[in-house]
Structures are given as structure tokens and as C-alpha cells.
Amino acid sequence: MRQPRIVIVDSAGPQGLAYGRLVARLQPLEVRHTSRVAEGIDISNEDGFDLAILVLRAGDSNLTTLDQLVEADPDLPIVVIGSDDGEKTVSDYLRHGAATYLPLESVDHDLEDILVETLTQSRQRATEQTLRRAIERPYSFEDFLGESPPMKAVYSLIERVAARSVDILITGETGTGKELVARAVHRRSRRIAAPFVPIDCGAIPDTLLESELFGHERGAFTGADARRIGLIEVADGGTLFLDEIAELPFALQAKLLRVLQERRLRRVGARKETPVDVRIVAATSRDIDVMVENGTFRRDLFYRINVVRISLPPLRQRGDDIGLLAEFFASRAGREMGLSAGRFSADTYQVLRHYNWPGNVRELQNVIRRAMALTADDVIGVDDLPDNVVTAAGKYLADTSDQLKQGSPSRAGFLTLKATHVAEFEQHYLHEIMKRLHGDVSAAAKEARVPRGTLYRLLKLHNIEPSRFRHDSNNTESN
Template sequence: MALERVLVVDDEESIRWVLSKALTRQGLKVDLADCGANARKLLEENDYDLALIDIKMPDVSGLDLLDELHENFPRLSVIMMTAESSMKNAVEAMKRGAYDYITKPFDLDALDGIILKAQKIANTQAEVLRLKSAIKNQNQSERSIIGNSKPMQEVYKLLGKVSASDITVLITGESGTGKELIARAVHFNSKRVGQPFVALNCAAIPHELLESELFGFEKGAFTGATERKIGKFEQANGGTIFLDEIGDMPLELQAKLLRVIQEKEITRTGGNQAIDIDVRIVAATNQDLEKCVEKKIFREDLYYRLNVLPISLPPLRERAEDIPLLVDFFIRKSNDEFGSVVSSCSEKAMEQLVRYPWPGNIRELENTIQRACLLSQGQVLRASDFPQQSTDIPAQEENDSLESLIETKLRTSLAKKDIVEINDLYEMVLHQMERPLIRIILDKTRGNQVRAAEILGINRNTLRKKIQTLGIIPEKGGE
């Protein structure tokens, strides 16, 4: 209900009593003030949806108080009351921005009609605000999902398929790959846009509290339950609930979640009444749920209920060509949020960032760029701004060292065209040496990708993918 709390300001006790009874009968919470000073105090302490104010009060004119409310609480609807039904008062009240104007003694039925009208307008305004918020969140969500790589293109295709229906979605991927962003994209591209999106990290809530977080509880359900609490499922009714780190949910609660999915109803802790819910479930995990099922720590039936259409997010190291786009996005984001003045990243620094394996994925990259932007002394980020992402040896030394190793292996083999002895060379080097390794082998084979793939001991299509991913421009040579 958009209209919930009402302030009544009148110096006549009988008027305050009558209005309090009438408004409470409509399910509204009512606060009373006998003068302007007390009204101001209540306005500082509480949020109101509607105020009924007498024009004549001992310490302040109701019209002057209306001006204050209009300036300080522009969304608050105000109904003016007066015992003098003059045209001047009515015109002046409406001219100053009053929602309506009633004269004393007033008919309670007429007052009920005015309140009902205010209720409908408040509901409409709340719906408009919710839709505006949904559109804003949708735009922010879409702008935050960055990437043109082939793995991300596959993710976008799956997003298009799942968003058109109410199918349950399971998002998998390492920590920091952006699973919540994808969950929000699922919601904001579905028919539930404009309805609530409620997220809960199952790993962040102690097991003994997780049930009440999900389903709520009744007053007196346990020690400390001094009032009823609405759980996440009820908060998300009509919309989407995102259950992050679902693999950390205890087994006994998994059984209750399975029942919620099947029956489409929940029961608050300490309650005995089933509550119907209409909620789409999007779950996410960084664990291998199939292995969890094998270990008997995750229910098989729940796994199949959740895994109707899975979306697997690639780690950042498998979509390195997206790193320059992400770096640019995070630089602009840091400038907007923290007032940094960084314009770009140097070529050497970017190459360093692309080479780094990013075990913390996009979250680690964002934190790294944010820190560099705040600490950098110039407008261009340098390689020195990323000490933790540097390799153990400088790039040229890295190339020289690797080339020396390769020369030893290839000295006779390339001349004899005998590659049997070195067909596992790819497995002999560390991940961060992958880029210079491929560059050197392509140089040695004069751009012959077939020969290079054989020497590296990898599939030719794999080599092509890595050339594209790592941004390597090979010399033109025989295929």
C-alpha cells in the first residue's frame, strides 16, 4: 500500500480524535499534532504520505506550514481544513499546492472519498516510481555487462532465450565473474520488469538464520521475534528472487526450497498458514553442483529443478580480449564515483593486464583499476601502477628467457622437421608465458599456424582461438 502514514495537525482535540478514528479504520497509521511546532518535530522524525492541516492554529498559519511542506517535502500530499468556507481560503490553499481543501464540520463519508482518491493517486505515483527505477536499473545492468568475446556472445544468446519465459535459471561461474549482473539482466529483460528483484547470498547468512530470511517469521516464533518479519520470497512476490551461492544452502533448507518451487507457496517460521507466491527463481553458484550431488551435500531433485536452463559464465582469463573494454569502463566508473581524472591506460600497462590470469576475475579487475585510478599521479595508467599484476621478470627478459628454452628444443628438430620430441611444449610453460610463447613460435614458423600448432602440441583451432584472444597479429605465412 503506497499510502500508509498520515499526519493530522489541528489545535482542536475533538477534530484530532475524529480524524484519528476515521483514518485508522481505513488501515492507516496516524500521528497527531496540536500545533505547527509539534508538527515540524514529527515531520523530522517520520516519513508521511499525507497530511491534514488546519488553516488557523495558535502558533503558525496552516498556509505558511503548507509552504514549508511544499518546499521540504515535495512528495507529501496535503489536505487543508478550515471552519471558514471562504473562496479566498480555498483559492489560496490550492494555489499554494494543496492536494485538496475541506471545510468544517466535514462529512466523514466525503473525507473517506478524498482519502480514497489520494490513495489511488499515491498508488499510481508509486507504480511510476517503480517503473522508472526498473528502467534505470535495467539500463545500469545492461551497461555493466561488458564484452564482445565469443564466450560472452554465447551468454547473450542464452539470456535472450531465458528472459522470454519464467523458466528457473542456474548461473554458474567462478567468484567475481558477474553472476548477479546476469541475474539482474534476466529479470530486467523479462515480463517481470517493474516488479521486485530481491537478492540473497546464501553463504553470507548463518545457517540458523537463513530460513527466516527466506520465508520470514511470525511474532513470538522464537526468542527475540518481537514482531512479524516478511521474508525475501514475500518481498519478491510478483518479481524475481536471486539466490546466490545456492551450493552453500544446508540440506534441510534445500528440502523446503524444493517444496516452495513445487507448491508455489511458503509458510513463515512459527506460522501455520500457507501463503501463495508468484516468484521466479534465479540461482547461482561457484561450486560444481554435480559433484555436490555425488557427495550427498546437495539434493539431486533440487539440482534438476534449478538446472532447467544453465548459464555458464567464462572466467576472465578465457575472455582476455574483453579486458581493454572492461578497463575503459572501470576507469570511467572510477572517475564518476571518486572524482579521479584518469583518461586511459598505456599500451604496456594494458598488455600487462591482458597477460595476467585474474584469479579473482572481473571483481579483482575492477578493484585493481579503481585503486590505480585513485593512486595514479597522472592521467594515463602505467605498468608501474599495477605492481601486483606484473610478471616476475620484465617482458623483454621474459621473451629472451623463453626464446632461449625454445632454441634449445628446436635447434635440430626444426631442421629435420621432426616434432615428435617436442609436441608437449605448450604444457611446459606457465600460463603467463602463453602470449610470448605463441608469438615466438609463429615467428619461428613464419606464421605457419599448422606447423606452430604441431610444435606447441595443441589443436590448430585452439591456436587460432588463442591468437584472437591474446590479440596476436601473426605474420602471413603458409597454412
Template structure:
């Protein structure tokens, strides 16, 4: 049975969390501060430490080094993401915002314990601390050499797969929504392969007119069609000895798919208008945001080509599922854009950080980069506001107060006594009912560290009626 240490100075949350974890077959110990945890327990002996960020005395991040490599999950009620990002950089395995749902906490705990067991089993000769440092170093290598940013668990898993797949000549299919960085993964696979000194030829299949796609990919002979005044090598031939990256391969016409299949099966091409074939040595990496398996079933994509491509499949997560990576990527883009205009004083205002965290980014990394470039160009002061990002987020839902305000301790009211049986949902309900008579909805949401929309949704789910209008001015 995994043994978890909770370090939290708020009795209500600590007790509720302990009961939640014990009901789900975890052994739990608790402490109210880092000092108490040190005095009472051997911290490296736990399988997981769940700690509040802001504690009396030393902050929760002190437990990262005290845990000697055991995973630390940081809890924070602050609206600002900067402290959570800093925690991750210091070695925290993840963070979670308070108040959180039961399922959200249980999923995080299960995932962290599973990932830590897998890492320990795969590399038993290394200590947990060494393993964490090696993973960070591998991620940093990819970041520095290729430009992939992110340290969430799904991206660390992606880096591991890239390192395993890159040295081979296997075909790779990269799947993911538009703007997730599929070409960066293709470039990483090429740069870490034995073909790194040979060319990487990138082709966007959706950007070439259907009438020209075969000529562009496979070349043509003189007189092959009207306007072909001279023979020309195609992009597949240009990639000989290196890597051919076909982006949006789902847009490739069926005739071109048949020719591409021949390249993969026979290792040879035939230019348009030629009767002679020639050998090519090309590794193919393809990418798509479409479901090729479904397209194959409906006859829109060759099934035999799909299985040729699907030797190794890498799936990139959308930005909205990458947790704290979004802020890390945003800061990297801000630094890059600042250098372009020779400024070193630009930073995100608090509402901009909130907007970046809350917005779902349907256009993924590409949309984030464009929003930050726009904001940097339009910014007239050092602080970039949420409004300058030009994204569709309700500004009233953003927390505009200091992240280190009394929001950290919404239960400080003496009328709310800790109750051992209080669940996390009870905690939310008690707080709202107690304070809604003298707080606006915006203030309630701010104290709880959530948006007004989230507050409304929780009211609906828990059946908590909103106070009568007119009690307090919004």
C-alpha cells in the first residue's frame, strides 16, 4: 500500500484529503509544516509527498530536496501560475490548484505513483534523485538543441520515445492537433538519427495544388506535361540519404499515395513522364491532424499505406492538456520576442498569466506564439495585460489581486471551525454559504482561487443557490 505524506497547515483541507486518500487504499500521514514533517517522519521513506506551497516557516518546495528524489506534488490556491512553474523547475513532479475535485486529486496521485514506479523499475541501478536529474537533462537537451519546450509527464514520455525511435530507420507517424509542434518532433527525430548530416526535406501536402503534387514529390522529365521545359528532381529524390517529412499527409491524393507506397516498399521512384526507376534511400516521417484509420476505412486514404506509415506512432498532446507547460512556453516566447525588439523589461501582468492559464488554446502552441508576438508589438509599458493577448477570455473571471493575498487562507474566519468529517466539496460549500452575504461572486471566486464560471458550475453541481440580488453590489 503506497504511503503518502500530506503537509498542509489548514486543518480542514488536511483532514479532508487524508480521508479521501485513505478511502482509496492509501496509507496516509500528515503534518502542518515542513519542520513538523522533519521532526516526526523520515521524509524519503514516503512514496509521495503532497504539500501546500505556502506553509508556516519553510515553503513546501523545501520538501523537494528533503524527499531525496521521491515525488512531490505541490498544492496552491494562488491564482498566479508563476510560483507553480518555479516549483516544477525546482523538481516538483506536478502541481494542483485548490480547491480541487476528488477525482482530480486521485487521478494526479495515481498517475504520479505509476510513473515513479515505472521509472524505478526501468532503471533500478539509479537512485530516484539521479533518475529525475537524468530525465531533466534529457528534456533540456531536446529543448536546447531542437526547441521543444515542456516538462509535463506526457512530454517527458514523448522525449523518451523520440530517443528510442530516432536511431532507427522506421517510418514514423506523428499525430496531433494543428499547432502542437509536429514538425519540431520530426526535426528532433532527424537530428538524433544517423541521417542528421543529410538533408531533412519538409513538405506540407496541403499547400501544394493537387495537379502539381506528384511532380513536386517525384520530379518530372522534360516534356512530361505542358510547361515542363526541362527535367527536374523531386523532393523525395532531394531527400536521398536523409529524411522526408510529409506534413498533413492525409491531404495527399490517392494517385500520389500509390507512388509513395512504392517508395516505401521498393525504395525507388519514377519521375513523371519517365519509364526508368531509380533507387532512393529515404526515411519517411509523416504527420497529420486527421484520423487516417477512419479515412482508410472510408476509402479516402490507402489502407496499405496507412499500415506502412503506422510502424511507430507518436501522439502529441494539445496545449490545454499540458498543465504548467503553457506558462513555460509562454515565457520562452516572451523572451524570444523581447530579444527581437531589444527589450528586457517586458513581463506578463497578473491578469495575463491568468488568461494564459485559463484559455483552452484551440490553435495550440502556434496560437500562443502569435498572441504573445501581437502583445509584445502592441505593449506600451513593461507589463503585458490580458487584453493585449487578444484572446477570448472574460476579464471579469480573472484574479486581479496579489497572488500572495489572504486568498491562501479563506478559512481564517473564526466562525468556521475545522470538522474532521468535512470533505473537499463540503469545504467549498461551507465557505460559499458563510461568505456570500458579504462578498461578490468575483470576490468569492478570487478567495477560492477559481474563475467565476467555475464558481457558477460548482454552485449548479452542488445545488448551492446564489444569494438574492441586491444584497451586495457587484
């Protein structure tokens, strides 16, 4: 998820912000300051601001200024900080569109809590609006969810090439959604009324693949008791999606190339060729450029299918989308399981954000479904996530901790520093309790007042082996 963005409008300018240190404690934040309302409106009109803070000092045209901001963006939450002049009540500000009101003298004490609460509500509303748009809009990219720059670039490319009859190559890691792209291209093309025919080139044995693609005549080979139409003919007039095309046997690559060049095919055992009109959308998770250089994939076929290439980013490069996708999958799993929509603890968000996701969106979906099935309440905690996810994310946070020790902690964000200190505390606590109780996990869990499974998970996260403390105990006793 991207960092929250706040605009502050204060006639005294940045130097008048005595509460700036509180905002700094909530890092990572993007904060924009201005002393002029008009500039604040221009800033808030930029895409993606989560909150506005309007500081009204003596002499400011209080409600008029608030009205101008509300009119510019009715959906932007506005926290009003004002000096109590006795003329305006809290209800006046709320009635004119403020999300909340805070007296200037209460800033040091209350601002941090108000910002956290308002930002949380703002991000939740933004997520719900995105989900509603994804559900309500007619086919645009309804099978996709994500607003990160890499995905917006993919959407833009699909829109530009879908209606043009060119063959397309989709590349990306397993689980990134290559078939979703192919279906989006088909649905936005002039071939939408014709068939969309997918075939996984890596899932069909080589001995059957030729017949599956090109069809055969009766008696063409042993067992060919009747004519069979191949999938290329089935897709006539429509789109043929060749998933994992890099797995296509070399001999069939030449035959497919002829179909693309001549727009005709010959069934196995046939004497005559049959005209076909298909659009090829191919996909692969392998490095097909290297295969071409190594001679394991035909260069001429590669040039034929690589007219337009759509490269899908892995989930780890879609940071803005991970939280949104997790919320979506939790909501969908909740409906399917008859549960309330799951929420995520702050620590869970940190783990999801910093895991590498080698299985990409498909892996995230499975992890969230598992968590929804296991969680005992409405909040999905770290204990509900698989061990490998927690361990890998923990290693990232540990590496971050080491970097912070060597660098300047003030440059790190609030959540990163919090996670670092929590990890250091956990490691020290676990080491001491294991040492004192000689590696007895059951006794340690009882003393720590946590489930034994949770303690095992924490020990694994911090690479602490209970057996080592039992060995240390035995050595001490023998001495």
C-alpha cells in the first residue's frame, strides 16, 4: 500500500506548525504544506490525497475557507484545527463538512489519535470505493483489481491494442494473471462474439498436442475413429490463447508458424488445407528471449507472435495493490464461507507488504483464504498466516533493522521503526525465557500466556531453536 498523503493549510505557514513533530511520528506520510487556501485546493485536487488539515487562526475567514475546501473535493476528509473564538461551535464546522474539529490548544494531546483514526477511515472508504467500481462497472477490467502505476500501464496497453487485429505475447511470472489479460483483449476486440479458446501447451502430452491443435481425419492414426476438429479451427473468427507457448515442441512450432503466415491449416491425415481466421494471444512464464538466443524456440515464430508484448509485473512490484487485493480476497472468502469480511492487524499488513510473493496474486489469494478459514475472530493476525510467509517477511524486517542500526533511524517511517523494536523485543524475550526454562516450549508458552503454536511460530520467525537450550542445560548438569 502506498503511504498516506496529507495536505495542511495554515495561514502561518510551515513555521506555525507547532504540532509538526506529531505528524512526523506517524511516518511514513507524504505531507504538503501551504499558507494559501487556493493552493491547498489545487494540491487536494491532485490524485490520491487521503486527508486535509485546515488550521484556522484568529482573523481567518473560518467557515468560508472550510466551504471552499469542501466544494473543491467533497470526499476529502478535513480535520479543522481552530482557536476557540466563541462565535463558532463544533457543530457549525461539522455541518459545513469537516470530519472533526480540534481546538488549537488540544493539538499536542489529541492530534495523533485523530489523525490515525481519520486516516484509517479514509483508507477504508477508498478501498470500498475501488471494490465497488470493480464490481459495478461493465467489462472494463473487472477481472483485475489494482491501481498501481505498473498495472495502469498494462490497462492502457490493453485498451490501445485490443481492437487491432495483431497477435500478442504476454510475459510474466506464474500467477500474475496472463489469462486474465488474454480474456480482456478478446472481450475488448471486434472478435468478442466469436469463441475464446484457451489451451495450455505444457499440460498436454506431446503425442496428443498436434491432434488437439490441428485436428485429424478419420483413420489418420490408430484410434482415430472419426474426424476431429482441432482447437485452432474451434477458435475460427475468435481468439486462440496459447498459454505457456514456450513448452510447444519444436516440430509443432514450425507447423504453427505456417498457420500464422498462411492463415490455413492441414488436419493430421488430411489432403487439403482449411482456411482459418484466428487471433493468436500467446503467453509464457519463461524467459523466451533467452530461449530464442539458445535456439530452443524458433526465432521466426517468436517474431510472428511478438508483434505487441504485454509484460505483467510481479506482485512484489505492485506494492500499492497488495493491501487492496488482500481486502478484496478476504471479502470474497468471507461471503463464500458465511463469515464477516476479515480485517487485518497492522502487523499482518506489514508481513503481507514485505513478503516476496513468488506465486504472485494466486499465492496471495490462497494465503488470504487460508487465513479466513483459520482466524478465530474478525481480525486476521500474523498467527493466521503460513509459517513460510511470516518467516520470509521477518527476515526482511530483520535486515531492515540491521540497516537502521547502521544508518539514521530518523529517516525510517513510524511503522518500520515500530516493527524493528517489536522484533528486537521478541527476540530478546524469547532467548531469555528459553534459556531460563531450558528450551521447554510448553512451560514457556504457559508463562508467556500465549498458545504453544504461537510461541513455536515466533521461535521460528527469529531462528531460535529450543533444542539448543536443552543441550546447554544438559552440558551444565554434566559439569
